[in-house]
Each structure stands twice: as structure tokens, then as C-alpha cells.
Amino acid sequence: MRWNGWGDPERAKPLPRAVQALLPLLLGRVRKPAAPVELANVRLTPSALSGEDLDAFRGAVGDENVSAAPEARIYHSGGRSTLDLLRRRAIEQEAPDAVVRPGSHEEVRACLDLATARKIAVIPFGGGTSVVGALDPERGAQLAVVSLDLRRLSGLIHLDPVSGEAVLAAGTTGPEAESLLAEHGFELGHYPQSFRYATIGGFAAARSSGQNSAGYGRFDTMVTGIRVATPTGDLELGRSPGSAAGPDLIRVFLGSEGIFGVITEVKVRVHPTPQHRVFEAWTFPNFAAGAEGLRQVAQHASGPTVIRLSDEAETAVSLAQVGKIGKALAKGASVVTVYEGEGIPLRRARTSELLRAAGGTSSGEGDAAEWMKGRFDGPYLRDSLLDAGVFCETLETATTWAKLSELRSAVEASLKDGFSAIGSKSYVMCHVSHIYPTGASLYFTVLASIREDPLEAWLKIKAHTNDSILAAGGTISHHHAVGRDHAPWLREEVGETGIRILEAIKRELDPHGILNPGAVIAADSASSSAQDS
Amino acid sequence: MRWNGWGDPERAKPLPRAVQALLPLLLGRVRKPAAPVELANVRLTPSALSGEDLDAFRGAVGDENVSAAPEARIYHSGGRSTLDLLRRRAIEQEAPDAVVRPGSHEEVRACLDLATARKIAVIPFGGGTSVVGALDPERGAQLAVVSLDLRRLSGLIHLDPVSGEAVLAAGTTGPEAESLLAEHGFELGHYPQSFRYATIGGFAAARSSGQNSAGYGRFDTMVTGIRVATPTGDLELGRSPGSAAGPDLIRVFLGSEGIFGVITEVKVRVHPTPQHRVFEAWTFPNFAAGAEGLRQVAQHASGPTVIRLSDEAETAVSLAQVGKIGKALAKGASVVTVYEGEGIPLRRARTSELLRAAGGTSSGEGDAAEWMKGRFDGPYLRDSLLDAGVFCETLETATTWAKLSELRSAVEASLKDGFSAIGSKSYVMCHVSHIYPTGASLYFTVLASIREDPLEAWLKIKAHTNDSILAAGGTISHHHAVGRDHAPWLREEVGETGIRILEAIKRELDPHGILNPGAVIAADSASSSAQDS
Known part of the structure; x- marks a missing residue:
């Protein structure tokens, strides 16, 4: 993925002539802005991590899976909203202090323990396609912030062809998942616009919905189980397609956007690859x-x-x-x-x-x-x-x-x-x-x-x-999620009591507030109108 | 409903002769037990409520809607599991100290405030059909316990025929709901075996599933919104059939069996009454x-x-x-x-x-x-x-x-x-x-x-x-729920971290623990094997 735009540069779409002709009719005079900044010219905030911090993470995930290089940091400095892209056009930019790439549930667990001990914020990072500010390198009350890149957690862990259930590692991308399932004659059928880059864990964490939702449902209805590492304990949920065993705790993590824990595995309903x-x-x-x-x-x-x-x-x-x-x-x-x-x-x-x-x-x-x-x-x-x-x-x-x-x-x-x-x-x-x-x-x-x-x-x-x-009675998001951009409006949508529930879960699972600070739950009760003025 | 059995005495089913003949073949010799105790002979634990307590509730819901009479208390002393029925055959029986019948969301709110101030436990009571001990008159750390009978919260509050959505008061029974909807040409289509007595709020609180679930889904998939009174604040949720606005907080209350709050209204998906x-x-x-x-x-x-x-x-x-x-x-x-x-x-x-x-x-x-x-x-x-x-x-x-x-x-x-x-x-x-x-x-x-x-x-x-x-990998309940009977196994099913999430929500919404103490979350970490020995 381009560091300051979408996807593969090879697939870039220059504006068709017809569009160039149409734009002035629709929008009046359009002025070409200054050329975007070159990566080499970007000035990043210096990394706040000590050599000891970096060594500790290297010990947990291997030397080659920790990087404080500017390229890695800037690539992980946000998502792909237009705000993100406009921010990528500035000379001065913020970025996480390092990128850490765990390769297993246990390595995620170790990273969370280290981060808690060292007061380092952790931003779980899947495909990097958030368009709601869920990946901003916010450190909250911590001393530094790392991007926890989950792409190494990749693969089909288990397939139950009788029940039509597959367990996928959270960092598996859409195309990787479909290709692995296709080998066995199955399909997930989840095709959001971010499909080519976004990950299974991201689909779950953000309650994604894909273009085939009329046929196969939104992603949260496809999920039948999850494995999560939280700063204070692990969870493994999902014994049955239907249950009355208390509130559905899987739903606490679907839409949690990394503030309660890191989803490491997702069990999903799959169907035979359609033939027609x-x-x-x-x-x-x-x-x-x-x-x-x-x-x-x-x-x-x-x-x-x-x-x-x-x-x-x-x-x-x-x-x-x-x-x-x-x-x-x-x-x-x-x-x-x-x-x-x-x-x-x-x-x-x-x-x-x-x-x-x-x-x-x-x-x-x-x-x-x-x-x-x-x-x-x-x-x-x-x-x-x-x-x-x-x-x-x-x-x-x-x-x-x-x-x-x-x-x-x-x-x-x-x-x-x-x-x-x-x-x-x-x-x-x-x-x-x-x-x-x-x-x-x-x-x-x-x-x-x-x-x-x-x-x-x-x-x-x-x-x-x-x-x-x-x-007008709408929800603040149907499938883009909350991130930081929508957090003040989530408060309005679910009310103070609703936010208190989220805060209570957050305090319990992440008492030091290391996970994605500022996402989903706005730091204070700043109302939307306060933002207006 | 009979106080010590199921339903309408007029509909009682004597054992068919053929069954009487079959039983000894299946079970060997069967001895007829002593006749069940008469209601008049039951000795109830004396009510622990003071006259002041009762007056306070009368002030909130009206004199006629508070009762400490033995008949009312014993009727609300449990659900309808076989354990419940066996307990109803004893001379000495436990019962809530009074029955309080609020008639509106605001009266529910007032009852919760009173109960908190006076250290009185509250057991929300719909149709009384729990078969998992969700209605046991347990007072936990409180001084007394009342049954909060929600049957007066009855009726069709709103119908949106375009969207196929209805708002029903939580105490509306299955037949009442279907009859109200039928006047407008709609049906809910939720037919659990408890249908004739159970309430809409109970279906939601217990994650019910009905006999037509293959066609219309389990009850939790029918719910599109809820209104809840908790001891520390109200919630009104449900703006859209699909949302990515954080975790689905409706799901926190579906399956909560009255431990987090009292569901007072439920918005449900309805469909045109089937003609064939x-x-x-x-x-x-x-x-x-x-x-x-x-x-x-x-x-x-x-x-x-x-x-x-x-x-x-x-x-x-x-x-x-x-x-x-x-x-x-x-x-x-x-x-x-x-x-x-x-x-x-x-x-x-x-x-x-x-x-x-x-x-x-x-x-x-x-x-x-x-x-x-x-x-x-x-x-x-x-x-x-x-x-x-x-x-x-x-x-x-x-x-x-x-x-x-x-x-x-x-x-x-x-x-x-x-x-x-x-x-x-x-x-x-x-x-x-x-x-x-x-x-x-x-x-x-x-x-x-x-x-x-x-x-x-x-x-x-x-x-x-x-x-x-x-x-064997099953869930502890598909649609009967947890109540008190399954609470130790819920802990095993969702793990310690899962239980901590439930406890955190409970502490936040019901910090004094007045709501249905001992249900869903077992009081301590008594394992199932401890119960075995």
C-alpha cells in the first residue's frame, strides 16, 4: 500500500479525460494544489522509545520484527481517510515511535505485558485501511506509542467443512483468506471496498460490512468465535451458533476497535464457493x-x-x-x-x-x-x-x-x-x-x-x-466504525450510560489504558456542538 | 398460572391410559408420591420488609400494586423448572418479601431508586417461566428482596409498518403481543414453549428461541432496540438494523437476565401475518x-x-x-x-x-x-x-x-x-x-x-x-439461559476474563448489587466439580 495514498501504485487510476471535462461543470474552477511531499522530506516527531524499550520488544518478537525506521513509522501513522491523506501531504508528521510485528497469540500477549510494564500505548494495526482515525498514533497517558502490526498472524488455522466454519488468524487479508478457503472449496464472501488490504481481525474489530451483505450478511453475523489477548487476560469464545449463555461476549469485541484487547483469531461461517x-x-x-x-x-x-x-x-x-x-x-x-x-x-x-x-x-x-x-x-x-x-x-x-x-x-x-x-x-x-x-x-x-x-x-x-x-435518527456509522473521528457522536448515540458500560469494560481489561487511547470512547464528554464552535 | 405447576388448571392433561401402561415398561415400578402441599398449608419465611418500605413502594406504584400477601409472594417465589415444582411441594418455602408492580418505565426507575436507598434486592419478573432458577428470591447482600412484576408494562407502544418494526412494552405476553400486532396485519412469530405466559422482556433478557426459529430467527436476532432502566441510569438503544457504532450494547442486555437493569421496552422486527x-x-x-x-x-x-x-x-x-x-x-x-x-x-x-x-x-x-x-x-x-x-x-x-x-x-x-x-x-x-x-x-x-x-x-x-x-464442546444453554442453576458453568464457558467483563458491567450499572443477586454471575468461583462433590 502507498504510504500516502491507496493501494498499489501500479493500479493508480489517472483521471479519465471525460472526468477532467466534467469536474469544472460540477465544481466550478478547480486549482491544482502543490505536489505532495516526498517521503524523504517528511519530518517525523522523534521516537520516544528508549533503546531498552526497543530491545525488550525485540526479545519478544525477534529483531527483524521491530522497526523504528521512518518508512515503517510513517506507513503506520494512520489510516486512509481523506483527512489521513491530507495529513500525509504535510512536512511535519506524527507517527508511532516504532512498529512491532508479533507472530503469534503468545507474542501479542508478551507485547501487551511489555507495553503495560513500560507505559507504552499500543495501536493494533491490521490492513491500515481505517477511514475514521482508528490508527492515529495517540499515546494518551503513556510515555510512547507503538503500532502493533498484526500481518504476521496470517493463515487458515482450522477448517470444519461439515459445519462450514473456519478459524483464521487475525492478520490474514481478504484475498489471502479467500485464496486459502478456495483450496478447500469454500468462500467467506466478505467484500468491503478495503478487501484487498484489510484483515480478518480488522473486519471483526470494526464491524465491517461487505458488498455481498445481502447474500451473506454483515461481518459481525459471520463471526462465530474469537480469540483475544487483553492486557489482563485472554478470552476464547464461541461454542455454538446460537446460545443463551449470558450476554454474547463476542459482541463486546466486535466493534471494539482494539480498545479492549487484540483479536488474534476469528472463527467465521463459510459457504461452498458459488459456482454460478x-x-x-x-x-x-x-x-x-x-x-x-x-x-x-x-x-x-x-x-x-x-x-x-x-x-x-x-x-x-x-x-x-x-x-x-x-x-x-x-x-x-x-x-x-x-x-x-x-x-x-x-x-x-x-x-x-x-x-x-x-x-x-x-x-x-x-x-x-x-x-x-x-x-x-x-x-x-x-x-x-x-x-x-x-x-x-x-x-x-x-x-x-x-x-x-x-x-x-x-x-x-x-x-x-x-x-x-x-x-x-x-x-x-x-x-x-x-x-x-x-x-x-x-x-x-x-x-x-x-x-x-x-x-x-x-x-x-x-x-x-x-x-x-x-x-435524523441515523447511526453514526453503518460500517466504517468509530475510531477517533466519530467518538463524540458515539457518546450521543448510546448515551452516557452506554459510554459508562464501555468505560467499565475498558477499566477492567486495560486498567492502565495502553490500548488505542482515545479511540471509540472520547477522552472527555466533549459534545459534538463543542466541536462545532 | 398455577402456583405450583404449569399454566391454566383448566388445560391440565391427565396421563393418557396408554402412557400409564407404558411407564412401568420404561421406568420399572413407579411409586405415587404424597399429594402436593395445599397453598394454605405452606409456611413462608416472614417478610423482611418494614411497613415504611412497603409504604415507600406504594407511593411509587400505587397501593394496589404492592402486595406482601402469601399468595402473591409464593406465586413469585421461583420459575417453573422441575426443581421449582419440587420445591413448591414442601411445607417450608422461601419467597420474596413483597411483590411490586410498576406500571411504567418511570415507575420502574422509582422502584430501583427506592430499592437502592433501602438496600432491597429486586428480582425482575415477567411471565415467571424461567427454568434455570433466574427468579429465586435471593437477597444477596441486601436486607430484603422484592419481586418486580412487570406485567403491567403491557401493550404495543409503536408500530412502523413501513420498516416492519414494533415497540412492545416489556411485560406484554406472547399472545398479547401477537394479538395486538395481528390487528395491524403483522406477526412477531416467536413461539417458545413458554409462549402463552412469557413476556417480551423475558424473551430478550433470556435470549429465547422459538419453534419457528428456522423461519424468523432466534429472539435476539429479532430485537432491533431496547429501553432499559438500570440502578444508575437509563438506556435507549437501536437506531438502525446494522451499525458499526462501537460494540452492540443491545447485546449486553440480551441474556443479562435482570442483573444489569430492567428492560422496559423492546423494539422488534415484525413481518406480515403469513397467509398460508x-x-x-x-x-x-x-x-x-x-x-x-x-x-x-x-x-x-x-x-x-x-x-x-x-x-x-x-x-x-x-x-x-x-x-x-x-x-x-x-x-x-x-x-x-x-x-x-x-x-x-x-x-x-x-x-x-x-x-x-x-x-x-x-x-x-x-x-x-x-x-x-x-x-x-x-x-x-x-x-x-x-x-x-x-x-x-x-x-x-x-x-x-x-x-x-x-x-x-x-x-x-x-x-x-x-x-x-x-x-x-x-x-x-x-x-x-x-x-x-x-x-x-x-x-x-x-x-x-x-x-x-x-x-x-x-x-x-x-x-x-x-x-x-x-x-463435549456444547454451550451451557441454547435458549433456557443461565439463571442461578447454570452460573458456575457459565464461568467455565466464557472463562475468568469473560466473567470479569460481566462483573465490571454489573459494578458500573448496579454498584450496590440490588438486581437479581446470584443470577448469571456465580457469587464466587465455585467450580462445577466443587458442586459435584
């Missing part, structure tokens, strides 16, 4: 009609594996299909459906019937297959947009079907008003990509011309937008 | 073949609403169909399937194909419709068996498909050996009634001739059996 795949694209007169179609599909369990609806703005520029941008300004709201596995003709027939009744028109395979080809490539385009002077960021939420349209309008208005107030023209697109019987997610992409200080401007606009989300 | 229902019964050569059939159905999502498999012993005496017992000793292992809702022909065709491939033979509607008619009546029969001198109890667990047969054998052996060691002949039956892609539940019914002290004997046999369950 069918694509179908649809057009609706507008977003509302498309949303009604998706609601019918969700409530009648008609069974597509993927279903997503782009609103009029997203459909018009076809941003969902990176390769095609600007080809033609399509009208209405487009829907992509994909069916995998068995019984496709029947599932498709029922889904089609429902979509047609809601006002949809099938265009056959249409753009659906093309969407699938480009589905992990969105973040590459963001890099090119930033280089061209276009601010590009995404955010997401979810609510019930009854509140969905109102929530969408509230978020769109907040984003547009926010950019408008600082004299920037913006373009806001939205899609629904995760459906449930009772509601759905909303995923927004905003483009705007970059002004003087895009980072500060975005912090304010995002804060207002977060307020709007909660006011 | 089809029954089909199957026979398999043996349990293993039937289990393989159910696994195929679960892993291919073929879609029955109900599916259950009785092993050879249960099939032989047809105990699953109370009305028919002893009609004829059926051979093999029987399966009941029920389909509700839309698309039944296709779902049934696929399920039938899978069951046939696993060695099943359809007998058409067979006994399936009859099973459905009698499906809530099992507990009535237990009363008649106890009266006839036959010990009858149930227990349940779950695990992955790969371990299912071994777990079943281990439990059966433990039960039979346990009764054999005290010179009792026993008959052990088992069924699978909840299936998942990765595993299934096992539900056991044991009959045995009653010896001198059946209560003490059963405590020992159950302790050994619980050890066997955990040793």
Missing part, C-alpha cells in the same frame, strides 16, 4: 422508487447476493463504475443486482417481480458486471482527484426504511450547505448498498473544490453532518 | 441420518419455517405430540416441517429434495399438524407425571454440526448413568429444534422413577451432565 453468478442492472425513475424496490426485496427475502441503488447524482456521473465516468449523464436511479449460488432463476424471478412492481426497468446485464470489476477501485480515483485539487471523501450511516429518505436529504443538505458556506461548490452522491428487512445503509461521496485549508474545513462540515445524522 | 401454512412430516432411519438432512437444509437455506427432528427414543413414545402418547411405538427418527408465508411450493420442493437425499421418507401431512396443535402443552404433562411419581425434566444445549452426535451421546450417557447410580431407571429423549448453517440445538427430556430425594439427586446428575456438555 448472474448480473442484472435496473433503472428507476428516481431514488425514492428505487429505495421502495429495495425495501420490497429486503422484506420478502427474495435473495440477491448483491443489491445496490445509486441516487440520481451518482447515477448521472456513474462514479460507481470508475472506468466509465462521464461517458454519458445517465438519468434516474440505477440498481445493480448480482446473484450467486444455487436457485438463481427463482430468486431472480422474485426479485425482478418486486423491482418491476416498484417502477424499475431491467437493462439486462447492463453495467452490473462492469460495476463488479471496478468495485475495489474507488479509492484510487480519490488519489487522482486530490492531486487535481478536488476534495473527495465518503461517509455513511443507516436507519429504518421509514426514515431513509429524510436522513438522505438531511445529510446531503448538511454537506452542500457546509461547502457552500466556505465558498466551495460541491457535488454529493449517495447509494444504498446494505439492506435489511427493517432498514438500509446510506453511503455518500462528496466532491468539492479544495480551498485554503481543506482539512480544517472538512472537520467542521463533517461535525455538522454528524449532528444531522443523529438528529 | 403447509405441514409435512418425515421419517428417517435414525437420528444421524435425520441430523444430516437438517444440516443440508440449514446450509442450503432452503426455507422451512419450523423444522425439528426427534431421535429414536422420542419418536418411539411420540412425546412431541402430547395427545398421542403411546398410540404405537414408532420406529426411526421423525421430522416435522412447517412452511409459512410466500413461495412455499419452491421452498418445500428444495427442502424435500435435501431431506430425501439424506434418507428421509415423507409421510405427507402426517403428525406435523398435530404436533403444532399440542406444541405448548408439554409442561402440563410434566405436572401429571410428577403427580404419578415420575421425575420429568428438560435441558438443552447446542454446538456445531460436526460435534452434534458426540454431544448428544455424552449428555444421554451422563443422564442415564446418573440415574442408574442411584438405582433409578430412566428414559432419555432428544430433539433438534433450532438449526443454523454451522450447527444446531439439542433438547433433552428425561423421565425417571422418583426416589427418596429427587431434588438432591437431580442437582448432582445435572451438575455431571453440565460438565459433560462443556467437555
Whole structure:
């Protein structure tokens, strides 16, 4: 992964000519910013670790698995939100004081013991794809901070083909997991946009949801067990797919983003690799009609594996299909459906019937297959947009079907008003990509011309937008998680009593506060409005 | 509900003649025990509450909603396990010191405040159907104990027909909920055996699972929100069907059995009342073949609403169909399937194909419709068996498909050996009634001739059996929950670190320990083997 952008430099997507032509129409005049800083020119805060500290970690994980080199530190200095990428463009940058790479549960355990004894904060690091500030090198009350890179915890530990359960090491990436399972004829089927880099442990810690969620569920419903190392003890949970043995403690760790412990193994439900795949694209007169179609599909369990609806703005520029941008300004709201596995003709027939009744028109395979080809490539385009002077960021939420349209309008208005107030023209697109019987997610992409200080401007606009989300009844995150960026709003969403529960668990498992300080639980009760002012 | 037995005395099921004839064959000589004690002859421990205490509660909930009368106290003195029923046959009995019936969330809140100030333990009480000792009048470190009867919190608070979500007051019983929803064309579809008496709040607090779980999921997957009063603050959770806003705090309360707070409202997913229902019964050569059939159905999502498999012993005496017992000793292992809702022909065709491939033979509607008619009546029969001198109890667990047969054998052996060691002949039956892609539940019914002290004997046999369950990889409960009876084994199942998480939440929300002392979290680290000796 590039240190200051997304993914593999070989796969970089220069802006298509059509997009270059379209941008001024959407955003007005766009000024190309200064070139990004070179890695060699970045000035990092000096490492706060002593030679003894480093030797202690070397003793625990091996010399070659501890590094305080600038390259390693900067690579682990954050995630991949647009804020992260803007911060990577500065000369002065913060970074963890070292990177430590344990190779086993026991080495993780040893690192936590060392860190506690030496007052060193630990940021668990999987694929590095957080877009909510979960990886910021915050040391809290500790003397230093290390990034605990979990990529060496990799592999398929156990497969139970009868029960359809696999135990994967937490640092296994999406492609590694699928390739290991495929050797045995199985698939996990979890494909978030971060798939190529993110890890199994990260999916669990952040309650990820993938593009095939209509077929296989969100990641937290795939998890049937976990192994965790906390600063004060280990856990191994998950004896049954259903249990009434007290509260489900697995759920304490799903969404905990490394503040309670380090997930080292995850047991997941897997299914036989699907042998068939069918694509179908649809057009609706507008977003509302498309949303009604998706609601019918969700409530009648008609069974597509993927279903997503782009609103009029997203459909018009076809941003969902990176390769095609600007080809033609399509009208209405487009829907992509994909069916995998068995019984496709029947599932498709029922889904089609429902979509047609809601006002949809099938265009056959249409753009659906093309969407699938480009589905992990969105973040590459963001890099090119930033280089061209276009601010590009995404955010997401979810609510019930009854509140969905109102929530969408509230978020769109907040984003547009926010950019408008600082004299920037913006373009806001939205899609629904995760459906449930009772509601759905909303995923927004905003483009705007970059002004003087895009980072500060975005912090304010995002804060207002977060307020709007909660006011309209949405959740502060459907699948990006909380990190540090959403922590003040989590407090509002779950209330003081909810935060006290999280704090109590934190005190019990991590009494010295070494794990990911400042993530999930905001340090104090700073309200969102305090951030506004 | 009868104070010392199950349900409505009008519905009592005397033992059919055929059963009376069968029992000696299965169990040897059975001696009719002494007649149960009359309510008027029971000597209750005197109430430990002062007149001031009672007045304080009367001030909070109204005079008519506080009672220290023996009838009210004894009715609330426990649940409906066989242990409970045996205890109800003694002259000396323990009971809560009073029964308090709040009528709103605010009154619950006021009761918790009063109880904290006056050092009074509070046992939340819904339908009173716990079979794991969750309602024992244990006062812990408090001076007295009240039963907080939640039945006045009844009704449909809100229905969102677009999203298919309903908010129900926690004290609403199963039939009340279904009747209120039916007025609007909706159904919850949660039918545990306790359905006629148990409450929505109880379903949530105990992580219930109903007979239609193959179609509509276990209760914890139906819950989309909750409102809770804890001794130190309120919570209102549930903005979205899917969220990554930190750990799912709803799950902290599902399965908490009243130790963290009192659930006052539950938001649940509902679906349109099914218009069609089809029954089909199957026979398999043996349990293993039937289990393989159910696994195929679960892993291919073929879609029955109900599916259950009785092993050879249960099939032989047809105990699953109370009305028919002893009609004829059926051979093999029987399966009941029920389909509700839309698309039944296709779902049934696929399920039938899978069951046939696993060695099943359809007998058409067979006994399936009859099973459905009698499906809530099992507990009535237990009363008649106890009266006839036959010990009858149930227990349940779950695990992955790969371990299912071994777990079943281990439990059966433990039960039979346990009764054999005290010179009792026993008959052990088992069924699978909840299936998942990765595993299934096992539900056991044991009959045995009653010896001198059946209560003490059963405590020992159950302790050994619980050890066997955990040793064979099962969960200590799939849907009966933990209560006091399973608390030592919960500790073994989730480990010391898991228990510390529960204790930390408990300390934070209920620092004085007034809520259901001794439930879920065993008072000390008494191991299961300590109970054995």
C-alpha cells in the first residue's frame, strides 16, 4: 500500500479525460494544489522509545520484527481517510515511535505485558485501511506509542467443512483468506471496498460490512468465535451458533476497535464457493422508487447476493463504475443486482417481480458486471482527484426504511450547505448498498473544490453532518466504525450510560489504558456542538 | 398460572391410559408420591420488609400494586423448572418479601431508586417461566428482596409498518403481543414453549428461541432496540438494523437476565401475518441420518419455517405430540416441517429434495399438524407425571454440526448413568429444534422413577451432565439461559476474563448489587466439580 495514498501504485487510476471535462461543470474552477511531499522530506516527531524499550520488544518478537525506521513509522501513522491523506501531504508528521510485528497469540500477549510494564500505548494495526482515525498514533497517558502490526498472524488455522466454519488468524487479508478457503472449496464472501488490504481481525474489530451483505450478511453475523489477548487476560469464545449463555461476549469485541484487547483469531461461517453468478442492472425513475424496490426485496427475502441503488447524482456521473465516468449523464436511479449460488432463476424471478412492481426497468446485464470489476477501485480515483485539487471523501450511516429518505436529504443538505458556506461548490452522491428487512445503509461521496485549508474545513462540515445524522435518527456509522473521528457522536448515540458500560469494560481489561487511547470512547464528554464552535 | 405447576388448571392433561401402561415398561415400578402441599398449608419465611418500605413502594406504584400477601409472594417465589415444582411441594418455602408492580418505565426507575436507598434486592419478573432458577428470591447482600412484576408494562407502544418494526412494552405476553400486532396485519412469530405466559422482556433478557426459529430467527436476532432502566441510569438503544457504532450494547442486555437493569421496552422486527401454512412430516432411519438432512437444509437455506427432528427414543413414545402418547411405538427418527408465508411450493420442493437425499421418507401431512396443535402443552404433562411419581425434566444445549452426535451421546450417557447410580431407571429423549448453517440445538427430556430425594439427586446428575456438555464442546444453554442453576458453568464457558467483563458491567450499572443477586454471575468461583462433590 502507498504510504500516502491507496493501494498499489501500479493500479493508480489517472483521471479519465471525460472526468477532467466534467469536474469544472460540477465544481466550478478547480486549482491544482502543490505536489505532495516526498517521503524523504517528511519530518517525523522523534521516537520516544528508549533503546531498552526497543530491545525488550525485540526479545519478544525477534529483531527483524521491530522497526523504528521512518518508512515503517510513517506507513503506520494512520489510516486512509481523506483527512489521513491530507495529513500525509504535510512536512511535519506524527507517527508511532516504532512498529512491532508479533507472530503469534503468545507474542501479542508478551507485547501487551511489555507495553503495560513500560507505559507504552499500543495501536493494533491490521490492513491500515481505517477511514475514521482508528490508527492515529495517540499515546494518551503513556510515555510512547507503538503500532502493533498484526500481518504476521496470517493463515487458515482450522477448517470444519461439515459445519462450514473456519478459524483464521487475525492478520490474514481478504484475498489471502479467500485464496486459502478456495483450496478447500469454500468462500467467506466478505467484500468491503478495503478487501484487498484489510484483515480478518480488522473486519471483526470494526464491524465491517461487505458488498455481498445481502447474500451473506454483515461481518459481525459471520463471526462465530474469537480469540483475544487483553492486557489482563485472554478470552476464547464461541461454542455454538446460537446460545443463551449470558450476554454474547463476542459482541463486546466486535466493534471494539482494539480498545479492549487484540483479536488474534476469528472463527467465521463459510459457504461452498458459488459456482454460478448472474448480473442484472435496473433503472428507476428516481431514488425514492428505487429505495421502495429495495425495501420490497429486503422484506420478502427474495435473495440477491448483491443489491445496490445509486441516487440520481451518482447515477448521472456513474462514479460507481470508475472506468466509465462521464461517458454519458445517465438519468434516474440505477440498481445493480448480482446473484450467486444455487436457485438463481427463482430468486431472480422474485426479485425482478418486486423491482418491476416498484417502477424499475431491467437493462439486462447492463453495467452490473462492469460495476463488479471496478468495485475495489474507488479509492484510487480519490488519489487522482486530490492531486487535481478536488476534495473527495465518503461517509455513511443507516436507519429504518421509514426514515431513509429524510436522513438522505438531511445529510446531503448538511454537506452542500457546509461547502457552500466556505465558498466551495460541491457535488454529493449517495447509494444504498446494505439492506435489511427493517432498514438500509446510506453511503455518500462528496466532491468539492479544495480551498485554503481543506482539512480544517472538512472537520467542521463533517461535525455538522454528524449532528444531522443523529438528529435524523441515523447511526453514526453503518460500517466504517468509530475510531477517533466519530467518538463524540458515539457518546450521543448510546448515551452516557452506554459510554459508562464501555468505560467499565475498558477499566477492567486495560486498567492502565495502553490500548488505542482515545479511540471509540472520547477522552472527555466533549459534545459534538463543542466541536462545532 | 398455577402456583405450583404449569399454566391454566383448566388445560391440565391427565396421563393418557396408554402412557400409564407404558411407564412401568420404561421406568420399572413407579411409586405415587404424597399429594402436593395445599397453598394454605405452606409456611413462608416472614417478610423482611418494614411497613415504611412497603409504604415507600406504594407511593411509587400505587397501593394496589404492592402486595406482601402469601399468595402473591409464593406465586413469585421461583420459575417453573422441575426443581421449582419440587420445591413448591414442601411445607417450608422461601419467597420474596413483597411483590411490586410498576406500571411504567418511570415507575420502574422509582422502584430501583427506592430499592437502592433501602438496600432491597429486586428480582425482575415477567411471565415467571424461567427454568434455570433466574427468579429465586435471593437477597444477596441486601436486607430484603422484592419481586418486580412487570406485567403491567403491557401493550404495543409503536408500530412502523413501513420498516416492519414494533415497540412492545416489556411485560406484554406472547399472545398479547401477537394479538395486538395481528390487528395491524403483522406477526412477531416467536413461539417458545413458554409462549402463552412469557413476556417480551423475558424473551430478550433470556435470549429465547422459538419453534419457528428456522423461519424468523432466534429472539435476539429479532430485537432491533431496547429501553432499559438500570440502578444508575437509563438506556435507549437501536437506531438502525446494522451499525458499526462501537460494540452492540443491545447485546449486553440480551441474556443479562435482570442483573444489569430492567428492560422496559423492546423494539422488534415484525413481518406480515403469513397467509398460508403447509405441514409435512418425515421419517428417517435414525437420528444421524435425520441430523444430516437438517444440516443440508440449514446450509442450503432452503426455507422451512419450523423444522425439528426427534431421535429414536422420542419418536418411539411420540412425546412431541402430547395427545398421542403411546398410540404405537414408532420406529426411526421423525421430522416435522412447517412452511409459512410466500413461495412455499419452491421452498418445500428444495427442502424435500435435501431431506430425501439424506434418507428421509415423507409421510405427507402426517403428525406435523398435530404436533403444532399440542406444541405448548408439554409442561402440563410434566405436572401429571410428577403427580404419578415420575421425575420429568428438560435441558438443552447446542454446538456445531460436526460435534452434534458426540454431544448428544455424552449428555444421554451422563443422564442415564446418573440415574442408574442411584438405582433409578430412566428414559432419555432428544430433539433438534433450532438449526443454523454451522450447527444446531439439542433438547433433552428425561423421565425417571422418583426416589427418596429427587431434588438432591437431580442437582448432582445435572451438575455431571453440565460438565459433560462443556467437555463435549456444547454451550451451557441454547435458549433456557443461565439463571442461578447454570452460573458456575457459565464461568467455565466464557472463562475468568469473560466473567470479569460481566462483573465490571454489573459494578458500573448496579454498584450496590440490588438486581437479581446470584443470577448469571456465580457469587464466587465455585467450580462445577466443587458442586459435584
